[in-house]
Amino acid sequence: MTDYSEILKQERNAAWRAELRNTVQNKDRINIERVHMTEAEPHERIKSQTCEVNKGLTPDQARREASRCMDCVNPTCIEGCPVSINIPKFVKYIEAGHFLDAAATLKEFSALPAVCGRVCPQEKQCEAKCFYTQKMKKDPVAIGYLERFAADYERESGKIQVPKVEKRNGVKVAAIGSGPASLSFAGDMIKFGYDVTVFEALHEIGGVLKYGIPEFRLPNSIVDVELDNLRQMGVNFEKNFVVGRTASFEDLKELGYKAFFIGSGAGLPNFMNIPGENLNGVMSSNEYLTRVNLMYANQSDSDTPVLRGKCVAVVGGGNTAMDAVRTSKRLGAERSIIIYRRSRDEMPARLEEIKHAEEEGIEFMNLANPIEYLPNAEGRVAKVRLQRMKLGEPDASGRRKPVPIDGDIVEIDIDLAIVAIGVSPNPLIPACLAGLKMSKWGTIEVNEQTMQSSIPEVFAGGDIVRGGATVILAMGDGRRAAASMHDYLKNRYNL
Amino acid sequence: MNKIVEKQRLSELVFKFVVEAPMIAKSRKPGNFVILRVGTKGERIPLTIVDSDLENGTITLIVQNVGASSGKLCALETGDYITDLVGPLGKATHIHKPGTILAMGGGVGIAPLYPIVEAFKKAGNRVITVLAARNKDLLILEKEMREYSDEVIIMTDDGSYGRKGLITDGAEEIIKREKVDECIAIGPAIMMKFAALLTKKYNIPTQVSLNTIMVDGTGMCGACRVTVNGETKFTCVDGPEFNAHQIDFDEMLQRLRAYKNEEDQARKK
């Protein structure tokens, strides 16, 4: 890290940066109000699954917002970033009007800045550490909006820089799963000169970016541009391929693959195991979102059906729950209700998602927890019984533990329930690898620095290692794994 | 994209497809299934792998036209392409040598039963097979089944072929006349339910292969969940075969109806 702080110091002392700081005085910078993101109007946007809510900043808005950044001597924002993006540098490039340079800076650290700018929980990461938040109790620089701006600008300008790729070294490596962890792994390995193939079980590439996050948050077209970039750099994608089933790891080794990165994700739905959970009309958020986001079941020309409800209850308080409940609204629900056992302030979802959900008319039933689903005569869910909760002492995560209020049970009429209480690592791939050391919760155990598993040629990252985490963490893992796998292979094969 | 190299009509609504899928042909075992899609707006549907040809790199699928998605597949011809095909999925059948196997296949369930019968026979068991269909025209794979069965009994609802009666009538006669060590029953869910009730009476260990609704087929969504021995299991990764006497068939039957309204509306389109 000391090398990095040296670099940051040197860059900050560059002439253009010093000049830029002098153009506006700090006391004027801090008087600028944080930019307001233009958003699609709630009544309109709930009619469409694909209408992106945040419209993005204009170049003028971006430059103005970037000028709020005071280019701190000690940029604490970087500490908040899981992959230590050089935030001051890209923000200052934006202020200076060098948007493509800003995008290039982002790409040194993050494989998918257009994605992260949209889905990172900045309020818990970079923006939480911004000087404005920490020392002045004011709104932080809108680092997320700026990241998105730079990435979008580059994409829309048509001048996407395809990074330099080393000469091919003839060594084949495989990535399993095509979500953010594998994609960033692939992006680095291809640059190092490896022959990279990404294997995906589904018929679409992108993992949770496609099937999980709805298009009103992250348009599929954005993901596709990133995938095209990878293809242009030479990454191969194999769809409809379940490693371990379609071909075994041994088969792949026979085909010449020397090392593997497992990024197969946390695609195993968690249920509460309460009575009635197997009734028709009660499903996991994975099923619901996959039907809509992957299979386009909400569209009339798609063959895949999806159950629509007039009164939809979504259990959970994270981003997945927000995605599911807002999708249900877009699918025509009269009432879309979040049922969460803790308070509103303790919901782990991104603040922006909660705000957008409220604007869209989502109802929030906090301090309530389902204990049973009741059917109608046809076996379809018709009611949910909820236990009302109150907040007790804090638990290990530091949040106050929800405690049932004895005897306080309410029933509400619903016709669709989505269980969005979290996901677990999908056991399919690990089950095919004898000798792979796993935790008792189904995650693959790896060396935290190198992401190497108990099998030397097998590395892993993302949700399959962390349980359910974030896109940016998955990407960080993919990059770290690429760096260590490169070291491992360099030594083994004298590259 | 997987090419169809052969198409054959087995009965009014049932078709056999031989499809190029060299990697699946190599990795598949009896009991495995594939998930496929026809068209970019197609629905993902599961189909058991009936047979495979390693030399030619093909797999055989048998499908009954019962709705929009199966209809699209049945409308394809030799030389056409299946848009997406993935497999082999599901746990393979546990093939062993208990002695005498009673195999029960109802309707299009005879197709997934075939590779299991073949494998049990090759493992050295005595195999008695009961096949059932509504009528003679709907009976499939008789010749193929005879090749790997010591005896084949055929039951039809209307008596137009074999004997008149239900599959469970034919099966019970065999159970009464000789010792059966294990039973495999595959067919419509209601048939499997009653087959299970029958064999439970006689304490015969029984496996069935469930045909639940599926979306991804890799354990990701839970659409295919069933209750087995009081626990929730996913048909696509824990099954598709389960101990028949532990399955909550009533719940399974109810869950099969989950999209009935939506399917009816699609048919009207």
Next chain:
Amino acid sequence: MINLKTRFFGLELKNPLIVASSSLTADADKIKAFADNGAGAIVLKSVFEEEIINEYNQIGESKSASHFDEFMDYFDYKIRDQVLASYGRLIKAAKEVSKAPVVASINCVSAGDWLQFASQVQDAGADAIELNLFVMPFDPTRKAEDTRRFYIDTVKEITRRVKIPVAVKISSYFSDLAAICHELDGEKLAGITMFNRFTSPDIDIEKEKVIEAGTLSSENEYLLPLRWVGILSPRLKCPIAASTGVHEAKHVIKMLLAGASAVQMASVFYKKGPAYIGEILKGLEAWMDKKGYESIGDFKGRLSLTKAANPALYERAQYISSFGGYAGS
């Protein structure tokens, strides 16, 4: 021929000795030993909410906070599933080795918590369920009414959900104990066991620390359940089992005379082992033989509140007579 049969947990037990829920009933080998030595029934170690909480805290500490909020949010459900799955395996293992009925014990914190669990426990083959209901009223905002509702609602929910018999084990911390028992009695219970025993705090005056007092019951603790068995047994429809301080055959006999249908014992087995069951049964039979009783029913409840010659002793709380009254009287 002396017949020791009695009815509790909705089952006919071959004798009134029930091995209570403890760490001694946590694995199949020990359970087998108790069953082989003649136990009338065995209550498995309780599934505790605490186990789940501890596991959750361990994981919470090993992972950093904010990124895992969504992941950790409902992780207690996953932990519960694992804990319950291993409890289901314990039930199955116990059923395989025990000739005596095997009773699952659930430690309830709230009515809604254990609904699904009750069905799973039934599916795993438990012969009955004992609901361990206790609330230590140290929370100043918690009223008696809250506790009462907790007890009644939990019992209602679980009896609605399972077909196997459901019994409860209660604490004595009630100002309206008789009323609570009466209300529980209306819920078709297969038995009420009085009482639960709590670990007690003690103080080490040398180290000046609060410590845990010894975990085993001492002899005189039997007096508390004895009183209440005597008072309540004639008034309740459902059978009562006495627990705490039952260490010897004489204690068993006292409880039966007071009206209990069975007793639950744990502490004494830590010192004396499962073979001690045989000794107690011998002692019980010897006394019955001496008295000419041929079955438990012959003497059960003879000295309860309504039957005893001097029942007032059950209800008296003060020592007035033994200290010769007040100075001025």
